[in-house]
Amino acid sequence: MYDFEFVKPASVADALAALSDEDAKPLSGGQTLLPTMKQRLAMPTKLVSLAGMAELIGVSAEGGVLTVKGATPHAKVAAEATAYPALAALASHIGDPAVRNRGTIGGSLANNDPSACYPAAALASGATIVTTAREIPADEYFQGMFTTALEEHEIITAVKFPIPExxxxxxxxxxxxxxxxxxxxxxxxxxxxxxxxxxxxxxxxxxxxxxxxxxxxxxxxxxxxxxxxxxxxxxxxxxxxxxxxxxxxxxxxxxxxxxxx
Amino acid sequence: MPKDHDGIGASTKRREDVRFLSGAGRYTDDINLRGQAYAYFLRSSVAHGNLTSIDTAEAEAMPGVVRIFTAKDFEGVGGLPCGWQVTDRFGQPMKEPGHPVLATGKVRHVGDPIAVVVAESLAEAKDAAEAIMVDIDELPAVIDMKAAVAGGAPLVHDDVENNLCYDWGFVEENREAVDAAIRGAHHVTTLELVNNRLVANPMEPRVAVGDYDRTTGEHTLYTTSQNPHVIRLLMGAFVLGIPEHKLRVVAPDVGGGFGTKIFHYAEEAFCTFAAKAVNRPVKWTCDRSEAFITDCHGRDHVTKIELALDAEGKFLALRTDTLANMGAYLSTFAPSVPTWLHGTLMAGNYTTPLVYVNVKAVFTNTVPVDAYRGAGRPEATFQLERVIDKAARELGIDPIELRRRNFIKPEQFPYQTPVAVVYDTGNYHATMDKLVEIADVAGFPARRAASEAKGKLRGLGIAHYIEACGIAPSQLVGQLGARAGLYESATVRVNATGSISVYTGSHSHGQGHETTFPQVVAEMLGIDATQVDIVHGDTSKIPMGMGTYGSRSIAVGGTAMVKATEKIIAKAKKIAAHLMEAAETDVELAGGQFSVKGTDKSIAWGDVCLAAYVPHNYPLESIEPGLEETAFYDPSNFTYPSGGYACEVEVDPDTGKVEILAFSAADDFGNVINPMIVSGQVHGGIAQGIGQALLEQAVYDENGQLLTGSYMDYAMPRADDVPMYAVDHSCVTPCTHNPLGVKGCGEAGAIGSPPAVVNAVVDALAARGVTHIDMPLTPARVWAAMNAAG
Missing domain, CATH: 3.30.390.50 (CO dehydrogenase flavoprotein, C-terminal domain)
Incomplete structure (x- = not known):
C-alpha cells in the first residue's frame, strides 16, 4: 500500500469538499478498494471515509418503497429490510460475516462488479439510485462491467427499492x-x-x-x-x-x- | 489396557492447542530482532526471458534502503541443491540444471526472484523495488507438459534437451513381460487421467529471519520449516558454506506444512547470507499472493494407465505412462515424488503380478513442483482405484467384489510386491468389511431411490489405498538416489526430580507431537504424561534429526524415543537395584515404582532419578551419574497403513453441482497412540482430498501467468464443502518391525479420498454415459461431462 491521507468527515457535505482534491477517493466499506490498494494497484492520495456517517445509514419502508441509505452495511440490510424479504435474503448471503459488517450497498453499486449481488436486486426492482447530485433510475445507472452513470465524486446517498408483490x-x-x-x-x-x-x-x-x-x-x-x-x-x-x-x-x-x- | 490414564490409547486433549487457540503461539513472524531490516523480493512477472540488464542505481538512493542484492552478489555461492538423484531407465543420471538463489541470466517462471531490496521498513523496500529497472527479453514459455517434451518446444534450460529431466522405468526388467501380458489379456481397461496441480496453502505463509553474530561468527536462521536440521545441512553445506557449529536453524511454531515446508527455499539462504552482508538481522515475510508463485506446488501428473484382467476379474498386469511436472527448477525432493514414492505403490492392495511404470519428468515455465501431503502415493492410488472402478463397470462386476478378488490375503504377509517393496502386514478384507458396515453400503440402493425421487443423481464411490510411510531405511533410500539419511533421533533427559524433557528430531507443525509423544514415554515408565515435555525445532538443542514428512514421526521419531527410553529404564533399574540392595535382574518397573520381584521392596521413580543426580548412595564405580540417553533409529522397512474409503454424493443434474452427503474411512494404522488425534489427522486429510477432488486447481495460461493466484480463483475447501465423517481405526494389524507397532496416519486421508469422491460422482452419472471426469469436479465440468456423454 502506498502512503495516503485519511479523512473522516462528519457530513456528506464535508465529504464532498474533501473529495474535490485530485486523486482523492471515497472509501465506504473498503471491501474492494482496500485489497486493491494493498496490492499497489491503486494509489489514491486521499481516502475520504463515508463509513459511520449517521445520515448515510439506515433502512426504512414507506409507501411501498424500501429505502436503504448509501453507507448501510449488508448485515444491517439483512436484519432490517423485513419489508422486502428477498432483498434481506440477498444481503444475508453476500460474502462472509466480516464482509457483511463492513461492505455497503453504496460501495457495491458504485463499484458495479459484474459478479456482485446488489446490482441484480437494484435492476430487477427498478430501483432509484439517489446521489448527492440527482436521482438515477436503475435502467440508466448500470452501464457495463465496473461502469455506472456516476460522475467523479458523486456519492450514492440512498437506494429506493419499489417493493414487489x-x-x-x-x-x-x-x-x-x-x-x-x-x-x-x-x-x-x-x-x-x-x-x-x-x-x-x-x-x-x-x-x-x-x-x-x-x-x-x-x-x-x-x-x-x-x-x-x-x-x-x-x-x-x-x-x-x-x-x-x-x-x-x-x-x-x-x-x-x-x-x- | 485401561484407558483411564493418559498413556498409549488415551484420547488426551492436545496440550499445544492451549497456546494455538489462545493466540499465544510463537511463529516465525512473531520473531522480531533488534535492528532488523526487511527484505522484499522483486520477482519476475513473465514466465520466461533473458535478463538483459538490472539497474539498481535509482533504487539504491531511495529512502531507507540498506542494500540491494542481485545475482552478481551471489557469485561464488552455491545454488539450491536437489536432495534426490533419479537414474533413468538407460542408467543415466537425471538432468540437474542449476537453481541459483537469485535468477541468473534468465527468468524461468513468474515469481522467479530477480533482486532483493533490504530496507529499514517493508514499505520502503517495496518502494525501492519499483525503482529497479529490469530489462527482460521475453521468450516463449512452455507450460503444457505434452508440448514440452514433443520436440521443438522452447527450452526452460538450454542444456536440457526436450525439457526432459528423466525417463524412468520401473521395473524396467518387467517391461516386455507386462506388454505381453496386456496384449494377451481377456480384458484391458484403459484410462487417461490428470492429477491436478495444487497449491498447498498452509495457514501460515513462509517466513525467514536471518541473524549473524560477528563476534562469534555464528549464523541463526529462524524459518517456517518441517525439518530444521535438513535446512541446516543443505544450506550450510551446499549453498553458503557454513559449518554446522556456526549455523543454528530454528523452526518455532509452524502453522501447517503439508510438505511444502520441507524444502530449502531461496529466501532462507538469502536472509542468512544478507544478515552477514549487512551486519544486521534480515526478515522476509511471504504474503499470500507471493506464496502462490513461490511455494512449491503439488501433484500435476498426466497419466495413461492400462489394467489387464482375466475372465474372472483377476488382475494380470498393469502399465502406466506418466508425465510429471517438475516446474522450472528441481526442488529439494521433487525427483523422488513421481518415481520412488509413486512407482513402488502401484501394486496397491492387490496381487497384480506384473507392473511397469514409466515416468517422464518435465521442466516447464511454472513454479517448482514437489511433495504435497501424500507425495506420489495419492497419484498412484488415484490411478489404480480409478482404473479398477472403470474395469468393474466394464466387466459388470461389483467394484467392492472386484477389489476383494484381487486383495492380498492376510496369510500372504509378508508380501513381496513386484515393485520392490515388501508389505510387512495388513488385512485389507477386514478394512473393506468394516467400511461396508460403517458406510451402510447395503442401504445405498434405497438412498439412491430417495434421491432420484427428488430429482437428484446419487452415487457411491469406493477406494482402498495402501501407502508407504515412515520414510525409510537409509540404506534402501540411498540405493534409490536419496542424498540424505532418513533415520530419526531422540534424547530423553530425565531431570533430577523425575520430570522428563524429550528432544526429538521430529518437528510438530499441527500433528500434535507435544501430546502424543509424552503419552508413549509415560506409558513406558508408568508416570503421568504431564511429567513429560517435548522439545523440537532447534538445531542448537536437539540431536541431528531428519524432520517430519511422509507420516514418519511416530514410526521413526517415536521409535527413536522408545529406544532412548529403554536405555533410561535399563540404567534406572541398575540404580534402583543398588538402592534396594537387590539383583538388577529382579527389579521390575510398573506404575512409576521400581520393585524387587517376590518382595515388598519398592522405590519410586522420582527417588531413583534424584539418586542419579545426587549420587551420595550410588554405584559410581560401575554407572555414571545422571539420567539422559540418546538413540538414533533407522528402520528396517517402510510401514504400510491401508484402508477403505467410501464417499456418497448427490449430483444436481441441472447445475452439475456435487454435494458430498457422507464420507466413511476404515483405516488400519496399526496401533494407535491417541485415537482423537489420529481421527483429526484423517479428518484433515479427507478435507484436503475433497479439496483436490472437487475444488482446487492451479491453472496457468499459455504465457505462464498463474490464473489462480488468489483465493478469488483458487478454491479451498470450506467447512460447508465437507460432510461429517465416519472414521474408524479399529482394524489393527500392528507393524511388525517397530516396537510400538505403529504405521503413521498423517497422509492417509489425502490419499484415499480423491478416488472415492471421483468414483462416487462417476457412479452417479454412469447411467448418463459418463466414464471419467478429471479433477477438480467443478459444477461446470460435471455439467459439461453429463451433456457431452448424453
Missing part, C-alpha cells in the same frame, strides 16, 4: 470467490415482471427481457422452462464456459420463480 434471488456461486457465477433476481410487480442477471455477462448486470415477457403473462417456472439465454456475450473463464453460464441463467430463473411464486 413477490421476488426471489437465486445465486449459483463461483466455487473459489463465492461471488455469483450466475445470479438471477426475479421481481413481480402489478405492472409486470422484471428479471435481472448478474455474474454471467461481459456487459455486467442485465435484464433478461425474454423471460420478463414470458413471466409477465404467466408467473410460473413452466413459463420459462423452454427459454434459453444466448451464450453469446457471456463470460467464459476457468469457472465456466459461456454456454454453462447461459444454461445456469435458465436454471436460476426457474428456481427463483418457483421460490417466489
Amino acid at each position: 413477490a421476488a426471489n434471488y437465486q445465486k449459483f456461486v463461483q466455487p473459489a470467490s463465492r461471488f455469483a457465477l450466475v445470479g438471477v433476481f426475479v421481481a413481480k410487480f402489478a405492472t409486470g415482471v422484471r428479471v435481472a442477471v448478474t455474474g454471467a455477462s461481459e456487459e455486467g448486470v442485465f435484464r433478461w427481457t425474454e423471460a420478463e415477457e414470458a413471466l409477465s403473462s404467466s408467473f410460473t417456472p413452466d413459463a420459462v422452462a423452454s427459454l434459453k439465454a444466448p451464450a453469446e456475450g457471456m463470460i467464459g473463464d476457468i469457472h465456466g464456459t459461456p454456454e454453462y453460464r447461459a444454461h445456469l441463467i435458465g436454471v436460476m430463473t426457474k428456481r427463483a420463480v418457483a421460490a417466489a411464486a
Whole structure:
C-alpha cells in the first residue's frame, strides 16, 4: 500500500469538499478498494471515509418503497429490510460475516462488479439510485462491467427499492470467490415482471427481457422452462464456459420463480 | 489396557492447542530482532526471458534502503541443491540444471526472484523495488507438459534437451513381460487421467529471519520449516558454506506444512547470507499472493494407465505412462515424488503380478513442483482405484467384489510386491468389511431411490489405498538416489526430580507431537504424561534429526524415543537395584515404582532419578551419574497403513453441482497412540482430498501467468464443502518391525479420498454415459461431462 491521507468527515457535505482534491477517493466499506490498494494497484492520495456517517445509514419502508441509505452495511440490510424479504435474503448471503459488517450497498453499486449481488436486486426492482447530485433510475445507472452513470465524486446517498408483490434471488456461486457465477433476481410487480442477471455477462448486470415477457403473462417456472439465454456475450473463464453460464441463467430463473411464486 | 490414564490409547486433549487457540503461539513472524531490516523480493512477472540488464542505481538512493542484492552478489555461492538423484531407465543420471538463489541470466517462471531490496521498513523496500529497472527479453514459455517434451518446444534450460529431466522405468526388467501380458489379456481397461496441480496453502505463509553474530561468527536462521536440521545441512553445506557449529536453524511454531515446508527455499539462504552482508538481522515475510508463485506446488501428473484382467476379474498386469511436472527448477525432493514414492505403490492392495511404470519428468515455465501431503502415493492410488472402478463397470462386476478378488490375503504377509517393496502386514478384507458396515453400503440402493425421487443423481464411490510411510531405511533410500539419511533421533533427559524433557528430531507443525509423544514415554515408565515435555525445532538443542514428512514421526521419531527410553529404564533399574540392595535382574518397573520381584521392596521413580543426580548412595564405580540417553533409529522397512474409503454424493443434474452427503474411512494404522488425534489427522486429510477432488486447481495460461493466484480463483475447501465423517481405526494389524507397532496416519486421508469422491460422482452419472471426469469436479465440468456423454 502506498502512503495516503485519511479523512473522516462528519457530513456528506464535508465529504464532498474533501473529495474535490485530485486523486482523492471515497472509501465506504473498503471491501474492494482496500485489497486493491494493498496490492499497489491503486494509489489514491486521499481516502475520504463515508463509513459511520449517521445520515448515510439506515433502512426504512414507506409507501411501498424500501429505502436503504448509501453507507448501510449488508448485515444491517439483512436484519432490517423485513419489508422486502428477498432483498434481506440477498444481503444475508453476500460474502462472509466480516464482509457483511463492513461492505455497503453504496460501495457495491458504485463499484458495479459484474459478479456482485446488489446490482441484480437494484435492476430487477427498478430501483432509484439517489446521489448527492440527482436521482438515477436503475435502467440508466448500470452501464457495463465496473461502469455506472456516476460522475467523479458523486456519492450514492440512498437506494429506493419499489417493493414487489413477490421476488426471489437465486445465486449459483463461483466455487473459489463465492461471488455469483450466475445470479438471477426475479421481481413481480402489478405492472409486470422484471428479471435481472448478474455474474454471467461481459456487459455486467442485465435484464433478461425474454423471460420478463414470458413471466409477465404467466408467473410460473413452466413459463420459462423452454427459454434459453444466448451464450453469446457471456463470460467464459476457468469457472465456466459461456454456454454453462447461459444454461445456469435458465436454471436460476426457474428456481427463483418457483421460490417466489 | 485401561484407558483411564493418559498413556498409549488415551484420547488426551492436545496440550499445544492451549497456546494455538489462545493466540499465544510463537511463529516465525512473531520473531522480531533488534535492528532488523526487511527484505522484499522483486520477482519476475513473465514466465520466461533473458535478463538483459538490472539497474539498481535509482533504487539504491531511495529512502531507507540498506542494500540491494542481485545475482552478481551471489557469485561464488552455491545454488539450491536437489536432495534426490533419479537414474533413468538407460542408467543415466537425471538432468540437474542449476537453481541459483537469485535468477541468473534468465527468468524461468513468474515469481522467479530477480533482486532483493533490504530496507529499514517493508514499505520502503517495496518502494525501492519499483525503482529497479529490469530489462527482460521475453521468450516463449512452455507450460503444457505434452508440448514440452514433443520436440521443438522452447527450452526452460538450454542444456536440457526436450525439457526432459528423466525417463524412468520401473521395473524396467518387467517391461516386455507386462506388454505381453496386456496384449494377451481377456480384458484391458484403459484410462487417461490428470492429477491436478495444487497449491498447498498452509495457514501460515513462509517466513525467514536471518541473524549473524560477528563476534562469534555464528549464523541463526529462524524459518517456517518441517525439518530444521535438513535446512541446516543443505544450506550450510551446499549453498553458503557454513559449518554446522556456526549455523543454528530454528523452526518455532509452524502453522501447517503439508510438505511444502520441507524444502530449502531461496529466501532462507538469502536472509542468512544478507544478515552477514549487512551486519544486521534480515526478515522476509511471504504474503499470500507471493506464496502462490513461490511455494512449491503439488501433484500435476498426466497419466495413461492400462489394467489387464482375466475372465474372472483377476488382475494380470498393469502399465502406466506418466508425465510429471517438475516446474522450472528441481526442488529439494521433487525427483523422488513421481518415481520412488509413486512407482513402488502401484501394486496397491492387490496381487497384480506384473507392473511397469514409466515416468517422464518435465521442466516447464511454472513454479517448482514437489511433495504435497501424500507425495506420489495419492497419484498412484488415484490411478489404480480409478482404473479398477472403470474395469468393474466394464466387466459388470461389483467394484467392492472386484477389489476383494484381487486383495492380498492376510496369510500372504509378508508380501513381496513386484515393485520392490515388501508389505510387512495388513488385512485389507477386514478394512473393506468394516467400511461396508460403517458406510451402510447395503442401504445405498434405497438412498439412491430417495434421491432420484427428488430429482437428484446419487452415487457411491469406493477406494482402498495402501501407502508407504515412515520414510525409510537409509540404506534402501540411498540405493534409490536419496542424498540424505532418513533415520530419526531422540534424547530423553530425565531431570533430577523425575520430570522428563524429550528432544526429538521430529518437528510438530499441527500433528500434535507435544501430546502424543509424552503419552508413549509415560506409558513406558508408568508416570503421568504431564511429567513429560517435548522439545523440537532447534538445531542448537536437539540431536541431528531428519524432520517430519511422509507420516514418519511416530514410526521413526517415536521409535527413536522408545529406544532412548529403554536405555533410561535399563540404567534406572541398575540404580534402583543398588538402592534396594537387590539383583538388577529382579527389579521390575510398573506404575512409576521400581520393585524387587517376590518382595515388598519398592522405590519410586522420582527417588531413583534424584539418586542419579545426587549420587551420595550410588554405584559410581560401575554407572555414571545422571539420567539422559540418546538413540538414533533407522528402520528396517517402510510401514504400510491401508484402508477403505467410501464417499456418497448427490449430483444436481441441472447445475452439475456435487454435494458430498457422507464420507466413511476404515483405516488400519496399526496401533494407535491417541485415537482423537489420529481421527483429526484423517479428518484433515479427507478435507484436503475433497479439496483436490472437487475444488482446487492451479491453472496457468499459455504465457505462464498463474490464473489462480488468489483465493478469488483458487478454491479451498470450506467447512460447508465437507460432510461429517465416519472414521474408524479399529482394524489393527500392528507393524511388525517397530516396537510400538505403529504405521503413521498423517497422509492417509489425502490419499484415499480423491478416488472415492471421483468414483462416487462417476457412479452417479454412469447411467448418463459418463466414464471419467478429471479433477477438480467443478459444477461446470460435471455439467459439461453429463451433456457431452448424453
